[in-house]
Structure formats: structure tokens, C-alpha cells
Amino acid sequence: MLWILFPLGFYALMFRFIRGLGASTALTDAFPWGLWVGFKLFAVALAGGGFTLAAVVYIFNIARYRPILRPMVLTAFLGYSMFISSLIIDLGRPYRVWHPVVMWNPHSVMFEIAWCVMLYTTVLFLEFVPAVFERLGWERPQRWLHAAMIPIVIAGVILSTLHQSSLGSLYLIVPEKLYPLWYSPLEPVFFFTSSLCAGLAMTIFESWHSSRSFGKQLDFPLLSGLGRVLAVVLSLYLTVRTLDLVHRGVLGLLRQPRTETYMFLLEGALLFVPMFLLFRPRVHNNPTWLYFSSVLVLLGLVTNRMNVAITGMQASSGTYYFPKWSEFAITLSLVALAFSLFWLAAKYLPIFPASAHGKASSATKEPLPELVHAGP
């Protein structure tokens, strides 16, 4: 599969840079943001687990969740890398991607996003790099980083909160363009909350795959606990969203037989079904069902981000946008690349605690004082 996808993606990439956006995308003046923007919104949502777990482990000192930290931080790092890659591809003049560093406009949501991405990618790198140092056996940089970790984590949590929510704020300025089922003044809150769901679901998803590939995985009780947390956060998110729809009085729109209605219902189903499933002990105590539910959540959130970026903007644009083959090829290649990198990292770095591996790593690790006793 990858042998076909990667060459195709590479060809599409060359096509995009040589011929320009007009030739390589279905974007037009009436529809200037498409698949790549939707993909960016989702890629960043995946990072929602990274900062939550970092806060839980480092700030709240809940050691039980420490084993999940690394897969989550790695996921977040790869999510951000995908964001940056697709941003560079999507920009009309990619070589000016650094412009926000020196050319400021603090009134722009996009400016804030640019800064959050730069800073938080650095934070994620610093949070993840101990795994690499550990593998290489470099103890001194490990210790330096460890000393600075608390401020780094605090900065990370704040930057993420800003960034996740500001992706929703992007659309606040187009009340007359985004379909009312998705346009809400609470959009920043929705983006933030759902990013937590995406991060949790992704961890379950990855752990399941990792256990199939290398037999390395997280303790099942821990994953099962994540499933329950996911159910709670998801129900919170869906409650607030439903209340918002009721409050804005737009639920009547669902009676209209149109694409927006169907896509909205699809999104709703993909989120409500796993929420109900995950509340049932039979589901969150069964690895296959847990995996299945997390896949549904991920699909639901992809649908949500694509609905905001594409479905919801369709009607007001007066045109019909459907991505070109090259847009799909590049997006899918980026996804495949991220999975491959995760696979490589899980294989060669101490990401998931394996039986023997896990002991070795927790011995060399220099954990917070009280974590010394938190071994398995």
C-alpha cells in the first residue's frame, strides 16, 4: 500500500510546488480553504492528549498515568509536525512561513496560531526528547531537561489551551458564511474540549496497534480507565454542543433535507454512539470494543473538522468544492508518514513500556522524587 501511496504523494507534492495551488487543488476564489485546512484542524486536535497528560503527570503528580505520557507526547508531536507540513504545502508562498516571527499582527487569530505552533512544537520536542536521550544513554542533558521540565510543561499546557481554542476562533469572523449548525460563539470551547477527546481516543488506538505489532502496550486497566475518562469528556462536549444548538434555536434546520443536515447527523452519530458504548463496562473492559469505540470517536472528530472547514462553508460560497486527487494524495501520504514514524519510534525508542523494556527504562529514568516508588 505504502509503495503506491508515497510515490503518488511525492508526485502530487512536486505537482503542487511546480504548477501552483490552482493546478493542484480544487480551491477557487469562492472557496479558498479546503481539505488541507480541515486536515490541519484535525492534526492539531490529536495533540489534545499531550498537554492534558503532561499536566496530570507533572503538575498534579498522578504517577499512575506516567506510562501513557510518552505515547501521548509523541502523538502530539507528530500531529503538530503534520500540521506544519500541511501548512507549508497549503501556503501560497511557503518560503515565507517564518514571516509571523518578525511581522506582527496581534489582532489576528492566525498570528496567535502561528506563535502557538512554533512554541508548542518546541515544547513537545523538549518533552519527547528524554526518550531519545534515554535510548542513547545521555544522562547529563537528561538531567538538565528534567530540571527545566515543570516550566516547560506549564508553558505547554497554556500554549495548547490557546492554540486548540484559537483554531475554533478562526471561524468566529465568518458568522454569515459558516452554516449555523457549526457556527457558534462557543466554537473555541468546542475545539478545545474535543481535542481532549481526540488525544484520548488516539492513545487507545495506538496502544492497540502497538500491542499487535510488537506486543508492547499499556496496562489494560489503564487503557480502560482512559476509555472511561473519554466517555466523560465526550459527554461533556456533546452536552455543551447540544445546549448551544438549542440555545441558538437552530435545531429546526435539521428538518431540511440537505447535505449539511446529513453530514451533521453523521458527525453526531459517530460521537454519540461511542459515548454510550464507552459508558458500558462491557465495552471499556473489552480491548476490541474499546478499540472500536476509539476509532468511532476519531472518525467523528475528523468529520467534525471537515464539516467546519468544508461542508459548513459550501452553501455560502455558491460553488461546489470537492478536493482534487492531489489534495487527497498529499493528505493521505502525510497521515501514512506520521503512522510510519510512530511505528518506528514505538519500535526503537522506549515509548510503550514492554515487559523487559519497561523495567530497564524506569530504572534509568530520573523521575520526580515521589515517582521513585511508583514502579510497576
Added chain:
Amino acid sequence: MSRGLLYDATLCIGCKQCEQACAEENGLRYDESTAAEAVQSDHKYTVVLTKNDKFMRRLCMNCEDPSCASVCPVGALRKTAAGPVIYEADRCMGCRYCMLACPFNVPKYEWGKALPKVRKCTMCPQRVQAGRPTACAEVCPTGATISGEREDLIAEAKKRLRENPGNYVNRIYGLNEVGGTAVLLLSSVPFEEWGYPAFGAEPMPMLTYRALSHIPDLVTVGTVLLGGIWWITNRRSEVAMAEGPKNGEDREEE
């Protein structure tokens, strides 16, 4: 004082000389096929629409508080004191947020180019700066488009509405819409029919500004809160360590 344009559709004869003058001013090709195009694009910044012998111009409204300038992450689009909303191509990185955000869908992109720019009417900034009329106003044979101080143009528009109420829809489009625009429109046909939506008086940038204005508070409160929580949990585990290992840890895990 900020300058603007007043377009009175009832005086327009649809000669499209403004289209041609605009193309010349901006160094764009203008021929019969361009003249026939009825949409704004990267090679046509203003359009005269025709419907049942009525006319209406479309051009950048050069808003008083423009969405495009507000959303541009690098400040490539800017409202000048003289009135025009200008574009500095050297800053633009091509995120196209301006195109998404503009309530009038004015900014257009050079989709055919490998290194594209955003294109739009910038209300002839050099001319306006020097106190001269814009190219379109200068060439207009009937005075349908006139250039001047925005305040004077508003007074003139009000006078026309007062003196010939039967000729017009009783509204100056751009007086308050999205916080006011430098370009003001008068018409005998409701503006919605020409694709000019009925906007409120609040500038669109306020919508994102309200969200962005929470950032400083969030950063301060967040840092203090997280730092405080860390200090407490850290102190607790230090105390637990001193009192004897294991006990403290177990209690915390419950």
C-alpha cells in the same frame, strides 16, 4: 480625514469605463473578453453588474475596520489613515485567511501562478494620498462614481436621498454596515439583490477580538494556577518522603 467613494447606481449608464480605467491604473490587461466577465478576479478588481437596465458596481469596500486587515497574520493588509485598505505583497505568505474572512468576498488569488499574490482594489492609494480622485471616479462620464472626503460624501448621499426619495431605496449602503466602509452605495434596487448582504453595524473583527482579548488573563491565571498546584503537590510528596516513603504515595493514588 479619511477619503472614500460614492457610487450612485441611478446615475450609472453601464459604460464600464471605470473597469477599463481600473485595469490601466493597476497594469492589467483589458479587452472585450475581460469586459464580458461579470465577477471580480485576480485580473479584474471592479465589475459593473447589469440586471434589467439597472447597474451596480462591485469593488473593494475599503472598510473602516476591515476583516482582511484584522485577520492577516503578517499585517500585509492595512487600513491607511487616508482611507484605502492597502496590500503589501512582500509580506504576504499566502494563507488566504483574508479571502475567507472578507464579508464581501473581495480579495482574489492568482491561482494560476506558482507564487501567487492576493489581488484586490486598493482604492488607488497613491492618487488618494495626493488628494486626487481614484481612476474609476476620474473617468466616470456621468458622475455616478465620485471621490472625496467620506464625511462630505455621506452628506451628499443624504442630500440626494432627501431631494429624490422616490429614486432610491432609502439607505446609504456602507454608512454603518460592518462598522462603515469607505465606499458608499446608493441604489434604486434593494442591495440584497446585488449580493450586498444586510450586515449589522458591528465590525466583524470584534468577533475574534473578543476571543483574543481573553488571552492575557488566561496566560496569567493559568500560569499562577498550574504553578500553584505543582507547588502544592510537590510539597506534599516532599513531606510524604520525609515522613517515610510508600505511605504518601499510596494515599495520593487513591
